[in-house]
Amino acid sequence: EDQVTQSPEALRLQEGESSSLNCSYTVSGLRGLFWYRQDPGKGPEFLFTLYSAGEEKEKERLKATLTKKESFLHITAPKPEDSATYLCAVLPSLSNDYKLSFGAGTTVTVRA
């Protein structure tokens, strides 16, 4: 069974204090790993798709990396507007309906 585990559950950072979020996954063949950002009361916003080990993607202060067993979302010099819940999801290779398996998320709070 596909499994996605995110850690930590919550992360409190001072503005400018860089950190990383972890997403560990167990899947029967990975077709893609996805990162989303979700603000309270809103739908998830797509950030990145990673397809193979060694791949990296960047967007502003966020950088996502992928290994064969986990992905990291690095937040460099965060600002208060980076406060959100970050969700990781995987798409198995054998999926023919594009169903994603989501982790529980990491809630990031950045204090000014």
Added chain:
Amino acid sequence: GAVVSQHPSWVICKSGTSVKIECRSLDFQATTMFWYRQFPKQSLMLMATSNEGSKATYEQGVEKDKFLINHASLTLSTLTVTSAHPEDSSFYICSARGWNTQYFGPGTRLTVL
């Protein structure tokens, strides 16, 4: 690009009434759309997968007669909560399959009195 809208953004209804939520992909066609439910401080729970022109596939434990899903076109899927009860109060989010991921709508907050 890849914008998904939902309507309404929030709705309050009386117990026993039915509520319809629309999900539209505005700038792309989506053969597959998904409906999720999210409780406070919890992750997304997939309710069903809908494919254009065919019956929706429901996840285990989701009552298909209570949550009616119709995917009549490549840009529109609807979720109807029939005979709603207070326990159906939740945040409902749809997503549409794009070329490389699912793109989510902004969500609909349903409150059943």
